[in-house]
Amino acid sequence: MFILYAGNPALLVHRTGIRESRLISHRRDLASVGSTFLSALKSRDPSAALVRPKHSVLQAQLNAPESGEPAGAKFNQLAAELAQELAGGSESGFTDAGVPSDEAGSMVEGRNGLPCVRLTNTQTKQVAEVYLFGACVTSWKARQGAEEMLYISEEAVFDRSKPIRGGIPICFPQFGSDGALPNHGFARNVDWKLHCIDLVENGTASRCVLTLSSEETPALFREAFPFKFSAEYAVTLNLRGLRCELRITNLETDRELPFTAALHNYFRVRDVSKIRVFGYDNLEYMDKMDSNAMKREEAVMLSGLPVEAAVDRVYKNAPDELAVFDMVALTVMKIDKRGFTDCTLWNPFGGSGSDPGWQKFICIEPTVFHNNGVTLKPNESWTGYQELSAE
Numbered sequence: 001m002f003i004l005y006a007g008n009p010a011l012l013v014h015r016t017g018i019r020e021s022r023l024i025s026h027r028r029d030l031a032s033v034g035s036t037f038l039s040a041l042k043s044r045d046p047s048a049a050l051v052r053p054k055h056s057v058l059q060a061q062l063n064a065p066e067s068g069e070p071a072g073a074k075f076n077q078l079a080a081e082l083a084q085e086l087a088g089g090s091e092s093g094f095t096d097a098g099v100p101s102d103e104a105g106s107m108v109e110g111r112n113g114l115p116c117v118r119l120t121n122t123q124t125k126q127v128a129e130v131y132l133f134g135a136c137v138t139s140w141k142a143r144q145g146a147e148e149m150l151y152i153s154e155e156a157v158f159d160r161s162k163p164i165r166g167g168i169p170i171c172f173p174q175f176g177s178d179g180a181l182p183n184h185g186f187a188r189n190v191d192w193k194l195h196c197i198d199l200v201e202n203g204t205a206s207r208c209v210l211t212l213s214s215e216e217t218p219a220l221f222r223e224a225f226p227f228k229f230s231a232e233y234a235v236t237l238n239l240r241g242l243r244c245e246l247r248i249t250n251l252e253t254d255r256e257l258p259f260t261a262a263l264h265n266y267f268r269v270r271d272v273s274k275i276r277v278f279g280y281d282n283l284e285y286m287d288k289m290d291s292n293a294m295k296r297e298e299a300v301m302l303s304g305l306p307v308e309a310a311v312d313r314v315y316k317n318a319p320d321e322l323a324v325f326d327m328v329a330l331t332v333m334k335i336d337k338r339g340f341t342d343c344t345l346w347n348p349f350g351g352s353g354s355d356p357g358w359q360k361f362i363c364i365e366p367t368v369f370h371n372n373g374v375t376l377k378p379n380e381s382w383t384g385y386q387e388l389s390a391e
């Protein structure tokens, strides 16, 4: 059964069967809810019902959908999209049940008015910001009064002309520049759609889910990567920290979908030359600073790996638990990853591809790259996530 929640500023559909929520519209004016929308719901589930109505006009239209006034064109378009979605049954792959809640977060205007989700966890006092452009997490504060954990370049632009430099950009479907697509693919160059903002993990975690489908990507990218796929990205503030989960589904019916990907974490540090990175002992890596030569990291580094010069390495089969110790701030960032088999370590150290603030960040990026990344069979999905915790 579908239940509609009508409230400012969003209209949510809560599908109780699998307890999945969908954020349908951010329109503040719900007066022009179209009959298309309701009939789409009714055709799928005659028991569609409205609960907790806060808007009298909406209630009236829902009560008499067939005779409702013609809806606004914009909302009709949204309604048609929803109808298509319902008919096609393109469901979210995230199985964890969510409960829509204003407490979990809301849409706000980000820099230059770009749409942005502000997530809050009232229990842990964490706050995060996620731009729909690139589904980029640009800010994470791990507790009340805590410092910003992510680095944003002073040269970052927030006008959709290029990826946001900093935060956690998503590299997909191509990690790096070796391929037909721009460096790191196009997921960070396009607008994602907000699917829902809800409470999960028994109400202890705040989450937003963003989606991207191949059909919504610009023709230029579709030509260079001619595969049908859907991508879902859940950003969650839970009792442990910040969780970012990426799920890719191959929508091709008769061919495989190959991709490489990474969560390009820009961690903010006080001084990159005064950090130690843990977890890379004895690993093989591709050295991008040395014509992609394969090398092996020293056997055991009990005191961690220092960053004393430019590094650009893609470590193969990296352990799922990694950490970076900031010896000035006396903080530890732990990275617990799954699905992303590899991990990239990057800092330009003032050299080529640098950034004015290069001393203030380290990129530790859960990656799938080695062994040709991931190849999905028709209708198959892949999920990779990271959980960041700061102490």
Ligand SMILES: O=P(O)(O)OC[C@H]1O[C@@H](O)[C@H](O)[C@@H](O)[C@@H]1O
Pocket (backbone or CB within 6 Å): 165, 166, 183, 184, 264, 288, 312, 313, 344, 345, 346, 353, 363, 365
């Ligand atoms: O595209 P950005 O954010 O400037 O990051 C670029 C860097 O991203 C890293 O992941 C790569 O390993 C580097 O080779 C590359 O230079």
